[in-house]
Amino acid sequence: MIGVSKMSEIKKFGTFNLLPGKPVPYGATVIPNQGVNFSVYSLNAISCELVLYRKKEKDPFAIIPFPNEYKVGNVFNMIIQNLDYENIEYGYRMDGPRSHKEGHWFDPSKVLLDPYAKIVGGRDVWGEEPDWSDPYQHRGQIIADNCYNWEGDRQLNIPIEELIIYEMHVRGFTKHASSSVKNPGTYAGIIEKIPYLKKLGINCVELLPIFEFDEFIKIRGPIINISGDHMKNYWGYDPLAYFAPKGGYASSANGRQSAEFKDLVKALHQNGIEVILDVVFNHTGEGKETMPSVSFRGIDNKTFYLTNPDGSYRNYSGCYNTVNCNHPVVRKFIIDCLRYWVHEYHIDGFRFDLASIMCRDQDGTPLGNPPLVEAISYDPVLKNTKLIAEAWDAAGLYQVGGFPSYGRWSEWNGKYRDDLRRFLKGDSGFVEAMVYRIQGSPDLYKGRGTHASINFVTCHDGFTLMDLFSYFSKHNMANGENNMDGSNDNHSWNWGYEGPTDNPEIIKLRKKQIKNAISILMLSYGVPMILAGDEMGRTQNGNNNAYCQDNDISWINWNLLKSNNEIYNYFEKIIAFRKNNRILTEREHYETTNSLGSRYPQISFHGVKPWEYDNSSESKTLAVMFYDKQSDNNIIYMGMNMYWEKLEFTLPKLVNMDWYLFSDTSKAPPYDITEPGRELLLKNQNKINIDARSVVILIGKKQHQDKLIQFI
Template structure:
């Protein structure tokens, strides 16, 4: 049965088929393939009528060859040298006709000098991965090494760009409404107890969307999801002899390519589709997607590292080099990406635009972002062009841009990161202050107050949404370990416990590590709830570390980057075992969502005139009388928002009392007008299930003028009308 109808029908619309383009024709034959001079832009491999356009740049190369492979075959199918007439400036471009994107892998051989002292490390023995590769084959199975003699281990392919997004669009949450959940795609579902059909993949994350939605988070921040080398770790666990991984993946190989082994369909080369489907389903559930991106170094490492892509294409462009041609190491990982070289700036911009336009992600968290503000010689730029470009780019306009505002070479910019009114920061000060306050350090109450109210000392002009508040993140202790260990226990990482941060501000509550002591366990449970409650009632954007809501432990390991196993994975049995903590977290998230007083608008619309209370007020044992003295361990804040409701004003008022003293304290409550009454939302001194109430069903307090805040406890009240 054959024959094409003259007119295609698309629903009710009749569309004439387009005529074939007549200008897409080959001009010559190279290595048996019909070719013509290609389009220099866009860079990368792009399907065009009749074939594929290849474009790659190198400022230092003398000549370039396109190398084609049949999928998976070790020997090239053909090598096509770019004729001089196919080069424009430093860009080599060729359209090859008759190529089927599905049955081709491609790479480049770059010819040029090997003169490290001059910055050149060309080595034509290697086939190089296109820096713009959007699909990378060869590593579809997690943890499977390349053959040692493989001349081309990371094999670029051309993905299909089509995907049916249906009518789904990003929820487009305002910054102040975000509750971020930081997780690891593999670790979230790799544990057998996840009971997903393809554990450790993008599709398994989709199966867990109901859990995320139930928890109430509305943004997931995914640790590296681009192609990286998980085997880039020479160490073994000294006790078990088990090989260690680079499990976190902060060592990029392909900035444009979703990690193949995170896709159940990677073996079909469909990781692009699976990733898009994940974003689509998260969006459908009202959850945004922020990607952790690492534009500070690559997996090629230092002088001893492998030549995979950048080093062999344009070493001195992509990397910061010392005058002798060695790699500058501001990242602590061997090399430093030369982010403020104009070519690399464009590369970073192209990459982010690709993820936003093609995958519809909602933002990025930039690992060691302060490196992005360094000049090619490593000096700190006052006005870094890359950061400014990203802040003003029209494609990225609605993106959340989140900086880890420090680097591994001592630059610490929390509060001073060049923000251009666009960037938010991981607020390291917030983390440190909450931890010190909770363990009862003296002299922290004033600082804690500043953090709770949105860190105006750091972000006064930019507003609280510039502050990403967190108590724990992937880097460091989990929340459970923060209250169970005084010191790190990283022996399993194979570095004699030397790796990882020593300044954890943690407290084990009386016993180091696992214990049966009910008093210690009770205190740990309370301290965990205290941290969650402070985080979720603070102004700014809260970020939770995945698993903290169910008491996930890493056995005191505060640098689990190499632990691909149960120590790092989310154990889904904990959702049952610690159902009380999960409920507590869920309620605290819902409470935040219900109270605009905790989430002032970043555009600062004019306040209503007849406000009951100030925006933030401070209290203590006596109302309206805070105690800021060095010995004080009590903080009581009242957050208020007057919301216009027709001709009336609706009052939203939340009272947060945090006591890090080992004794309870009796507090005078601020007086409310007649029609309102204090209700208890959460009291961490109470045992579950009385530690928290469902938002909207808080318990009316018998005593409206006084409240007891227990030892090392947080109490949260809400003013509601008397019904």
Template sequence: MTVLEPIDAYPTQRIAGFPVRAGRSLPFGATRVPTNGNNTGINFSVFSNHATAMTLVLYKDGADEPMAELPFPESFKIGGVWSMTVFGLDPESLEYGYRADGPGPPFHPANVLADPYARLTTGCGEHRHRSRVPLDDFDWEDDRPPRIRHEDLVIYELHVRGFTAGADVSAPGTYAGLVEKIPYLVELGVNCVELMPVFEFDETDNINTGQNYWGYSPLGFFSPKASYAATGRHHMQVDEFKHLVKELHKAGIEVLLDVVFNHTGEGDERGPSISFKGLDNSTYYMLTPDGHHYNFSGTGNTLNCNHPVVRGFVLDCLRYWASEFHVDGFRFDLAAILGRGRGGELLHNPPLLESLAYDPVLRDCKLIAEAWDAAGLYQVGAFPDYCRWSEWNGRYRDTVRRFVKGDLGVTGELATRMLGSPDMYARRGTSATVNFVTCHDGFTLRDLVSYDHKHNEANGEHNRDGDSDNHSWNCGHEGETDDPAVLATRARQVRNALLILLSSWGVPMILAGDEAGRTQHGNNNAYCHDGPLTWFDWDLAAANAPLIRFVRRAIAFRRAHPVLRRGAPGGVSWHGVHAWAPDWSPHCRLLAVMFDGGGDDCVYFAANTHWEEHTLDLPAPPRGLAWHLFADTGAAPPMDAHEPGAEPPLADQGRVEIGPRSVLVLVTHEREQS
């Protein structure tokens, strides 16, 4: 029998002592190629439209100096792409970078630049930002994404390090540590985690505190953050992150990544040249006519996202995370920038946003936009959606905050927000709105009811940073207190906000720790603190167990009642102190609504932000059913919320008392036979 030998790559010449041949232009990055025997080949491909010379720099693992530098022959260049296959390399002990030369700054051939397409980097240690080649041998064990419908999601936004840095787990602050906390997430009832940035970034690039905790300054877009991996010192962060995703999927939890494609960690022309800037500054960044960096991101530079090359980079990156890491979707930081043209102008049909919406690999991925930027562009409700994009609904956040606080003239708008903001999303449906009251950026929920003003002095910017318009109320005392009356009001206000959120149409998002009363002591911009101020304090989980129980029951109640997630086929009716008579006047602080889902899926919701109690006349429930009490935030735990399905019937089916600054939720069950 004739055995066909594989056709393998082979060297054609030597450079710097290494056998090489002209490489393949695509894919970009470093890719293993098939060879005979142990003569391992790696194809290196890098783009630079303006470089006049390119050199591949090779290091042994952890070495201070290069083991070789291989200039690309001109014949190894096609268009603006330099490519070369190098043989005889050990990928597991190899680090690499590039030197690019060109017509003046920012080309500096003395700099060794990171590969923009590097799928593994050394992180920010002694030999920072060096690129590596990962192994591709992870066993996914037939992993299947949960494929949860948008309207059924309950998103939980968390920081990978902060969630377990203070936890009793084997590897605190890591992907592996987060795996150990999956049972907590399952018990809480969330079915989707939104991870704050996990692309490689420089944790030390803050001039005031020396810490960049949040990670919204990416440098390695294809590389999982090395220091978030217990195995990072062994360069196994790719496998560790994949294991996290696989375990979350086993638990029925989807994974969204918070991604930053509006800027990079290189800053403006005064910042470091780490990768993009030194390879092709004028392609990757938006530049003014005199060569400075446009700063629509508020961080020094703005990626030129709708340039065809950069658009291809973004698509390649997201396809990689979706296909190789099995992530279920992405939340885009300052996504309004992605709709800007080269000079910052707003594009009518942004090529990048359209490409993402219709990309075949990303077809099943959830796409969520933070529909504003740092230069004043606010597109909430008007983001180019292509029937695919959802949005962080900043108007929902502000309306709920103002209503819970007790502001006048907000009741009518709250009604609109609770119905999925149809004034903004009627065409797109309720799945287009991601509802939230708090997120990483701003006060925690506990601080929202404990501080009238931000307290960011520890950030080193004289309390000038962070938003001053928080719609917060301290309930009578600024900051920590032992006043029982103030504490009781705060506890009610926290429950009020959470119950409104989980009773609204749309996709609810909860900030990790809010269910346990996490505080940042009034700091509403804690991006630069990696410590107890920003970590999840797991002692609070025990101390505030009643609040966690309340949230768990509220999530379970939402899950048990489709009428709170997918609309009300039987209709929505508005009420006030008197049934069927809502009060839309500016001075009203009471909102009541009945969601009739047909059959026995009927829910009555009432919120009172007045400082006095009211007696509410109830609408009659559907025939044969009776009102039962699910939640009353004015009641002391554990009577503030009952287990779904075990709600006690109201003694008086015609009326109910709602306390001051309280929310109550009723549900129908079959009437008990007397």
């Protein structure tokens, strides 16, 4: 019902009634019995038009100016009545100053995407060539929120220290024909693979960006791969619409992508698996000044981006532009976005790409108390939401261990990755570093808890785990950049041959190193994250920057489960071992006072001799023992020998307990690892031989008189 005062303000535009709107919320909002409220902010625009299209039609059927008298502050707003919103698409045209040197990019002929659009059309089918003559490629669509049946679903709120995070690409996870799913490369495809994730032991998936982006972004540039094909923006780290799930990841888009993604979240939650989104607030897909304006640049460039005095973009992201994160309006935009995904999609957490950019002032200066990070940390809607920072940017700001946490944030621990890689490779001087990394990096996160450290060996950005031990150098020629892209600082080794080999000894050593890596990762304090496909030995043929490879280089080949079952089996059992032993998920860093009155310290480090380890520069051995004082039947020992010869390790003596062997990475399957709870009693309780470049895991159990027990 419309009040009397509103009646007097109604304007007619063709068949539509126009009324003064609501300045907030921004975007297109369906108001029952009233119409659709359109609201868009611009500090510098002098006029704004709403452009309406029927779906799939190239030309608009209506262009409606926002009446000046409806404007509230810097917000253009109005309500449109009699609008068949389910069958239309919309955008805005803005006019204002046209001085690029002053940072203004207004163009009244350019139709712009609403930054708050909840659904975006134009890329409904992944990789389907659009009509390049259409000047409005990405079109806002309107949906009514709160129409989905969640069946009582909520955030799972699994304690973060209990997570096993699995970083995956929505499309790459099931696109390969070997996935055998009905809808490969989609949200629905992941649903079909949930039983696999549960069997592996995963309780959290971290999805590479799913905000709407343009997979054809590279077509605008000169980059062509060596096959002569246009490459795709495969990873998706160039968002255009932050409130809209990627249509091309849906089995049937055309507005259905929202419901299908909700189906995925609900199904994962029903199976005890949380969902973390990889979000990119440091830059947008509008790219450099010579690329087309899609949204933010044409709406209010000076507000949304960091610019130099000459109007050019500051580039702290390495992707041509940098979002002005700590501007009050942009800060509100980001928090609105996070709240929306938590409320509307029940997302459990966010991983913030190049999060250190969120710590830069509007002139680029690093801030000790960044307003955006503080606001996110204390936001009441985000109270139970997990927050993970990639604590660096592309301009040299490296904050691992120093990201402003406000008691809330965890960090991708790049030092854990690098130190573990170098220790496994046998580099000198990394024993002491591993002492810290296994403890949850107290040198970096003292007072913040072990859960501040997201531990990983590999992620989407870099080598896969198989490639880490198969290649000395990157092999990125397929990217079309003359192998100049991607990091050269990989700490990898090929063990005698570059790439695939038939040499059985090299193959054995590579598999052993994979097992060594996952063993140490799962027996470290902190939160472990693994890269999808590492559990089956996935390779990218040495490509350590497959951001543009929408093909077999990036897609998971599920046939590897059979050919590399040895690796998968080890992953599954070591993950189960971590989850079965509470001492490995300790939330706080070890303090000596924690062990007062206990039989053993909560965590202690050893070498070839118990209770002492060699931290000299040439040492390549280390052992760690974990003890749960709450349960005398929970004591774990991991011996690590990265030396090139077998060594004898003297074991710590146990009181009324015996050592049982859980795993030995030097042994061939099925003797490399046991089922948790079915470990084998060691005949020699005093010493154990650990093969060259191998890891052994033991568990202490109360002594038994059972004569039928298995020995090794």
